[in-house]
Amino acid sequence: MAQQAYMTETDNGGSGPEPRGTRLRRLLGRLAERLPASWRGDPRIWRRGAVVAVLALSLALVMVLHSRIPNRFGNLGSLTETFLPWLGLFVPLLLVLALVRRSATALIAVVVPAVVWLNLFGGLLTDKTASGGNLTVATHNVNADNADPSGTARDVAASGADVLALEELTASAVPVYEKALAATYKYHSVQGTVGLWSKYPMSDVADVDIKLGWVRAMRATVTTPEGPVAFYVAHLPSVRVKLQAGFTARQRDKSADALGEAIAADPLSRKVLLGDLNGTMNDRSLNAVTSQMRSAQGAAGSGFGFSWPASFPMARIDQIMVTGVEPVTSWTLPETGSDHLPVAARVKVTTS
Structure with missing residues (x-):
């Protein structure tokens, strides 16, 4: 009791607890001195x-x-x-x-x-990149109006990706990409306007219905040295900012919900989503996807990882998302003939 009384007198001049208003004035006084x-x-x-x-x-x-x-x-x-x-x-x-x-x-x-x-x-x-990992993945919206598809293909293949996803493929450009990537990737499949190229065997390839009426998403099982991994490639509908309508994203949101349902129902525990989601991780409308997967860029990147537009990136709408595998590092690749930057990540797949 004597020690407690001594402390009270020392701290407050013997006058009991200091009023809150007095403490605030003292704090403001200290700030004023600076x-x-x-x-x-x-x-x-x-x-x-x-x-x-x-x-x-x-x-x-x-x-x-x-x-x-x-x-x-x-x-x-x-x-x-x-x-x-x-x-x-x-x-x-x-x-x-x-x-x-x-x-x-x-x-x-x-x-x-x-x-x-x-x-x-x-x-x-902060730099969250680390060394290690056993699988490199990459994704790139190549742009339907790309004037140099073969050059773009060579650029993204040079990233060292073991599995590569491309979006916004046109029927006329697909043979160009197939030819340019054939030497690097033994296995590939194109479904609608999206495609997946892999150094490892692919099976169970199918398009994914994201409620558009045409194919802009697909799924495949890639048999890596550490076991099978479900890969999804998706290009969600574009959004627009209009003076009267605002941020029009209803179709994008509907497709995101359908994609999220497909990923959640997948029987494999290890999944990777590659693609242009036309939305960021902060966008609540992508919750059907983002609530069940981690962003490789956010977990193992350095910086914001903005990917669009390529000339002056302002948003990270090209995503690499994972569940059941561990992101190790991620990065954006140099500009190609597209209006998007390619993005890549190194992940660790543990033996099942």
Whole structure:
């Protein structure tokens, strides 16, 4: 009891617990001491910058509550989630405005969205790549209007991929890709506008119905040295941003649900999905797929792994997703004749 009384007197000057308001004033006082000397004598530093502070807190709320933004108005929620990482660009802008306004209140408020952004995406800034793995996979939307399909085929084959998926294949370009890839891949199958090339035997090849009326997804069992792995290749419908309709993605969402159902019903425990999903891992409309598979880029990448558009990548819509296998490293490949960047990953398949 005597020791407790001594601690109370030492901490609070013998006056009992310090009121919460007093603690806040002391904290603000310490912050004020760290401000530039030209600011300290100005009592308005706490009153200025209210607009900047409100904008900063609003930005933080959008990032924290992005899953609550409704989709019934032009799919606004999915649109926000597609480009969610880019909201971080507003943080330095708000910081500059706070400094221009010489506002301590605004400076403190700007810290909030900065912390939220780092909590959401800070992990992507660290290098999570590792060595090892026993299977390299790659996927590339080659673009139906690609003027150099043979060159694109050679570029992606040079990645060293053991299994390669291509999307947006046209009937006229398929023979070109088949010829260019024949020396590297002994096995392959094209279903509709998607194809899978493999150095290992393929079986149980079939198209996957994603509710489009034509084939843009397929499945095959690839017998790797460590055992069979189910490979899915998919090219989900494109989305559009229209002035009156907003972010139009209804058909994409319907196809994503169908793809998720097919993957969930697959009897093999080891599965890999390669393809252009026309959506990011943050997009709630892809939950049927993303809820049951891991992103190789997110788990074992370095950076955001943006893949589209190739000239100035702004979103990672080309995905490598896995379940039952372990991602080791992932990367984007150099630009080809497509408007997408190819993406690749090294994974570890354990012997079944």
